[in-house]
Amino acid sequence: MTLDARIPSGPIEQQWAKARFDMKLVNPANKRKHSLIVVGSGLAGASASASLGELGYNVKCFCFQDSPRRAHSIAAQGGINAAKNYPNDGESIHRLFYDTVKGGDFRAREGNIYRLAEISNHIIDQCVAQGVPFAREYGGTLTNRSFGGAQVSRTFYARGQTGQQLLLGAYQALERQVHAGTVTMIPRTEMLDLIVIDGQARGIVTRNLVTGKFNVHLADAVILATGGYGNVYYLSTNAKGSNVTASWRAYKRGALFANPCFTQIHPTCIPVSGEYQSKLTLMSESLRNDGRIWVPKVKGDKRPPNEIPEDERDYYLERRYPSFGNLVPRDVASRNAKAVCDEGRGVGKTGLGVYLDFSEAIARLGEKTIRERYGNLFDMYQRITDEDPYKVPMRIYPAIHYTMGGLWVDYQLQSTIPGLFVLGEANFSDHGANRLGASALMQGLSDGYFIIPYTVGNYLATNKFAKVDESRAEVQNALNEARQKINNLLAIKGNRTVDSFHRELGKIVWDYCGMARTAEGLEIAIGKIRALREEYWKNVTVPGSGDDLNQSLEKAGRVADFFELAELMCIDARDRNESCGGHFREEFQTPDGEAKRDDEHYSYVAAWGYRGPDTAPELTKEPLEFHYVHPSQRSYK
Amino acid sequence: MKLKLKIWRQKNCKEKGKFVQYSVDNVDPEMSMLECLDVLNESLIERGEEPVAFEHDCREGICGSCGFMINGVAHGPERATTVCQLTMRHFKDGDKLVIEPWRSVAFPLVKDLVVDRSALDHIIESGGYISVSTGQAPDGNTLLVGKETADQAMDAASCIGCGACVAACPNASAALFTGAKITHLGTLPQGGPERDRRALSMVSQMNVEAFGNCTSIGECTGVCPKEIPLGVIATMNRDYLCASVKKCEDTEVDISPVVELTAKG
Numbered sequence: 001m002t003l004d005a006r007i008p009s010g011p012i013e014q015q016w017a018k019a020r021f022d023m024k025l026v027n028p029a030n031k032r033k034h035s036l037i038v039v040g041s042g043l044a045g046a047s048a049s050a051s052l053g054e055l056g057y058n059v060k061c062f063c064f065q066d067s068p069r070r071a072h073s074i075a076a077q078g079g080i081n082a083a084k085n086y087p088n089d090g091e092s093i094h095r096l097f098y099d100t101v102k103g104g105d106f107r108a109r110e111g112n113i114y115r116l117a118e119i120s121n122h123i124i125d126q127c128v129a130q131g132v133p134f135a136r137e138y139g140g141t142l143t144n145r146s147f148g149g150a151q152v153s154r155t156f157y158a159r160g161q162t163g164q165q166l167l168l169g170a171y172q173a174l175e176r177q178v179h180a181g182t183v184t185m186i187p188r189t190e191m192l193d194l195i196v197i198d199g200q201a202r203g204i205v206t207r208n209l210v211t212g213k214f215n216v217h218l219a220d221a222v223i224l225a226t227g228g229y230g231n232v233y234y235l236s237t238n239a240k241g242s243n244v245t246a247s248w249r250a251y252k253r254g255a256l257f258a259n260p261c262f263t264q265i266h267p268t269c270i271p272v273s274g275e276y277q278s279k280l281t282l283m284s285e286s287l288r289n290d291g292r293i294w295v296p297k298v299k300g301d302k303r304p305p306n307e308i309p310e311d312e313r314d315y316y317l318e319r320r321y322p323s324f325g326n327l328v329p330r331d332v333a334s335r336n337a338k339a340v341c342d343e344g345r346g347v348g349k350t351g352l353g354v355y356l357d358f359s360e361a362i363a364r365l366g367e368k369t370i371r372e373r374y375g376n377l378f379d380m381y382q383r384i385t386d387e388d389p390y391k392v393p394m395r396i397y398p399a400i401h402y403t404m405g406g407l408w409v410d411y412q413l414q415s416t417i418p419g420l421f422v423l424g425e426a427n428f429s430d431h432g433a434n435r436l437g438a439s440a441l442m443q444g445l446s447d448g449y450f451i452i453p454y455t456v457g458n459y460l461a462t463n464k465f466a467k468v469d470e471s472r473a474e475v476q477n478a479l480n481e482a483r484q485k486i487n488n489l490l491a492i493k494g495n496r497t498v499d500s501f502h503r504e505l506g507k508i509v510w511d512y513c514g515m516a517r518t519a520e521g522l523e524i525a526i527g528k529i530r531a532l533r534e535e536y537w538k539n540v541t542v543p544g545s546g547d548d549l550n551q552s553l554e555k556a557g558r559v560a561d562f563f564e565l566a567e568l569m570c571i572d573a574r575d576r577n578e579s580c581g582g583h584f585r586e587e588f589q590t591p592d593g594e595a596k597r598d599d600e601h602y603s604y605v606a607a608w609g610y611r612g613p614d615t616a617p618e619l620t621k622e623p624l625e626f627h628y629v630h631p632s633q634r635s636y637k
Numbered sequence: 638m639k640l641k642l643k644i645w646r647q648k649n650c651k652e653k654g655k656f657v658q659y660s661v662d663n664v665d666p667e668m669s670m671l672e673c674l675d676v677l678n679e680s681l682i683e684r685g686e687e688p689v690a691f692e693h694d695c696r697e698g699i700c701g702s703c704g705f706m707i708n709g710v711a712h713g714p715e716r717a718t719t720v721c722q723l724t725m726r727h728f729k730d731g732d733k734l735v736i737e738p739w740r741s742v743a744f745p746l747v748k749d750l751v752v753d754r755s756a757l758d759h760i761i762e763s764g765g766y767i768s769v770s771t772g773q774a775p776d777g778n779t780l781l782v783g784k785e786t787a788d789q790a791m792d793a794a795s796c797i798g799c800g801a802c803v804a805a806c807p808n809a810s811a812a813l814f815t816g817a818k819i820t821h822l823g824t825l826p827q828g829g830p831e832r833d834r835r836a837l838s839m840v841s842q843m844n845v846e847a848f849g850n851c852t853s854i855g856e857c858t859g860v861c862p863k864e865i866p867l868g869v870i871a872t873m874n875r876d877y878l879c880a881s882v883k884k885c886e887d888t889e890v891d892i893s894p895v896v897e898l899t900a901k902g
Contacts, residue, residue: 051771066692067758069798070700086778122774129774131767131822133791140781158791164699165794172766179762179895187755210747239694273667278675279696380698383715383722384669449771497682499675544687548649549748551690552682 003256003607003622006410007111012628016115019411023454024461031056032182034460035219037204039191039246041068043163043441044424045225046170047448053177055453060217061174061183064190064209064241064554069171072227072239073444076163077284077377079147079155080127080441082120087144091152093117098629099150100439103329104404104432105581105597106631107262107605109624111411112429116439119446124156126449130169134158146327147286147437155438160284160376166441170448189215190554191246192482194222194253194420197474198466201250201420205482209554212547214483216475220465221419221456224250225448228403228425230263232562232569233514234506236400237269237282243558244565247407247426255415256607256620258408258428260565261573264435264582265515266401267333270384271353280399281384283356283377285437288326288333290361290370291394293317295354299344305355305393316340324636331434331582331595332636334398338515339593341397348395357393398515402440404431404582405572408607408622412455413447416607418463421456423447428605433581486546489556494539498555501536502562505529509566513573518586522574526567533563568608568617575619578602590633599631638664638730642677644689645737650746656735666726670713671696671703673725690749696721698862701797704804705750706737711801711860719799719862739804743811743847754800756846757814759896763842764835765818767828780826793820795863802857802865808849813857815843816869819876833880840877845894 008015008022026034034057038049041063049061063071085091096117101110128134128142134156135143144153158165177183188209195203195218203218229244230236251257268288270281294313301308316336318325328336337354340346347353362370367390371378378389385395406428413421413429424444431439470476512525536559544550579588579595580602588596605622639662647654661677668676671693678688694702698719705720707713713723728734736750744752782790794817802813819836822828828835851870858867 047771054770065694065700065702066754067798069758069761070694070702072695072700075695075697075699084777122772124777125774126769126771128777128780129767129769129827131790131794131825131827133787133794133821133825134777136782136784136787138784140783141778158794161699161795164797165791168794172761173769173771175758175762176766176768179764185758239700240696241694274665276665276668276672276676278669278672281697379717380722383698383718384724386724386726453771495683497679499679541682541685543682543685549690549751552688 001609001620003408003620004410005109005111005622006412007109008411012110012114015111016118020454023458026457026461028056032058034058035060036221036223036456037217037219038062038223038225039204040071040225040227040426041171041174042071042073042225042227042424043167043170043444044448046071046167046174047445048223048225048423048452049183050170050173050177051449051453052456053180053182056182059177059183060186060219062186062189062191062206064188066187068174068185068187069168071167072242073167073441074164075239076441077160077282078286079145079157079162079438080123080166081147081154081438082124082156082442083117083154084121084124086142087153089152091154095152096120096154100430100436101432101626101629102634103434103436105434105595105634106432106599106603106626107259107580107624108430108432110626110628115451116430116443116446119450120442122450123442123445127166127169130173132158132165132169145286146289150436157286160286160374163441166445170445192249192557193478194250195475195478196253196417197468197472199418200463201417202468203475205478207482207486210549212545212550214479216470216479218468218470220460221421223421223423223452223456224407224426225423226426228406229562229565230400230403232506232566233400233510234502235272235277235280235510237266237280240279243561245558245561248561248565250407250415250417250420252610253417254610255417255420256408256609257405257568258605258607259405259572260569260608261513261576261583262404262433262581263400264330264402264404265334265398267330267337267398268356268396269399270381271348271350271395271397281380282399282401283381283394283396285330287356287374287377290365290373291326291356291358292360293326293354293356295340295345295347301345305347305357314340314345321636328636329434329436331584334515335584337398353395353397355393356396358389359393362390400510400514402435404428404433404435408605412458413451414455414459419459421452423452433583485557486553489540489542489553489560490546492538492540492542494541496539496541498540498542498552498559501532501540502555502559505532505559505563505566508532509569513570516584516586517573519574522570525570529563529566529570536560536563571617572606572608575606576602594633597633603631638666640664640673640728641733643733643735644749646689646749647746649748654746664725666724668725669696670707670720670723670725690751692751693721698722699797701799704739704799704801706739706804708735711739711805712862717862717864739800741803741809741848743803743809744800754798756848757798757800757811759846760811760815760839760842761818763895764831764838765822767822768831782825786824790821790824793817793824793865793869796865797863799862801860801862803848805856805860806849807854807856808852810851810857811843811846811848812851812870812873813861813865813867815839816873817865820869820872823872823876832876833883836873836876836880837884840873842894845896
């Protein structure tokens, strides 16, 4: 199989304009005759549903939560990037493009990223018009701040709740279309399979989470906007319900899964406090703008932070990376935190933590300014830890936060299955091996508001759609398989809870496929994952029935898919014999411990294809070419 | 520490529910309330019983999924805190917590502590938005918005839609929720053109759903995890009144609810 990314020809600045002109249009009167399925109602799903509804398509949007407004995009704190250059500090579309290519460690497509940078400005305009209350200057103009890994101030924000405000904007646009009758919203419903007929994605199988009823929904195209798979680690900053199931079922129906080992560990999370811990809480990276990160110089120094004198503190990021300091990209900040903790210089009860200290910023700017910038984050920290960060430095530690890998898509955001489009975090496309801060919101909205309305139209206008109904064998097969899987899980009646398995799986993936990886460790991990999966299917217990709200059953199905994904992640990580971005293979590092890429052999997207339960997946490579940003070793020194 | 949890158990909206008392012996003060329920649920599953169903997702106080009454207070004893962020250090050894779902006719029970809050979505659907389609927007700085105005809008916009205001209100009114959205959008210049229409349609939808009326008791703002100020209700009333007066002069305006009464008492 060869992969054609369908990047338009011509200079990069004109590619998106050219692509839009080359795309075929659907006659306005015919749009309502086309039905579309959107799975997921986060930034990508809600913005896509709303925009497609506005164009007049007949849209069904699904989410597993009780309301589309709950989607996990809501938890994004820090902000959204755009190349507006309002602060007049050297920003441009080209610079945002350049920074994103470099930040992704040269493992993403230039064409996609340029388009993202180009669209970024429209997103801000759109959101402002919707009533998103972005932070403003006294004069009434929009405010910007700088954000992890950037030397210009290009980040727009709404206190520490930017994701919430952007999602509510998209949600409200979605509800407006529900009111207009173009979008039907179907909450509390989970997608359990993709229906592929004559090589085209034509529908999905769903289960109503309250009644347990299975349903078939048919359409002319299916759009997945189902988020990332960070919960494979059990402990993550993702919402508890975030899962890979929709993407995974698409993978098993023939969509390729790209770069699964590219996962992002976020440097500023509240450290783990105990065995019962159910999730990790992120503290926005914007805190690094004013907070200084340090650990004691001496191993095992257990004095409280205020008793450690200045000259016995190691501000290790400022020391190692003088030009970027505390603002180095996420992967670099996380790896360095791990390194100092591995040396025994970590702080807190567990020794897995570093200080994020605001005392200097408070002295310089005053507590009022700091409260204005980060008030809600400080409150949240205090609620969880019972410590006052205005007085005592915060303790932070890295945690899994975002997954750059996902279903492979071309420039049109179409997967390898015609008619199956993938948006937002669920696709692999724009962030390469590491995502820059405040870029996830940008990508989700870019895909949903400004790309899919064009590309799905082009697909509809250039393809024929045979009439299909539920009697088709493909439909019945998918329906039966989904039913069978649920029944199997209920029938095992073993001795261990779903959570106990998930926790154990997460620990394996975190230990061997987390912040640092080795070929040997990944081999061990694959063995352990297989053994645990085998036990899962013999010994898991799911109480209750499949005929009503059964949260254990929901989890059981999702964890079953996480087992399979975890193995693919390890296979991908083992196969990539280089270090790049979030993928750090200990065998491949420079003498001073930085990631060492191998552009000669690994400058490609690794796209994996499913070949059956007991067969190794097939690797297809999409070579990456760089014509505008010359690959260099990332240096933040 | 050890806690006694008296929890409302109800299989579905058709069957009768009852309180069941459980003991949890290994409660760590650092745990959140939901993690305490996780621990209880793990032990229930191991004993072959059905775990307590409760809604939750982000567990960082922003998605608005979680929420139940603890000893009669929505989201429990801590101010400005959802149950997912309520740590157990606020309780002491031997405490008994009575845990029950939001009680409101407008929120029909689904199972145990899970209720159906789609009435809140209907209120947004009826007009809780600015009608601007993708691609129509002018440059973000075209309309200047003073910092105070933006901050005021943001205060109202921070509502997470959890429904605690309704659960805490003796009348089960959704005025704080509705007022928050009307204030958020009406405060900003972008929301100006539809201000009247929005107030009329959202209030009329609120009245169609099975919510009670606001009698300015203020329980809602007391339990609100985002501390939405009571002033948003005054703004809603003002906007509604102004719009109603104007509507008398303009017979063209037609406001009808998007969804007929969904929940019946």
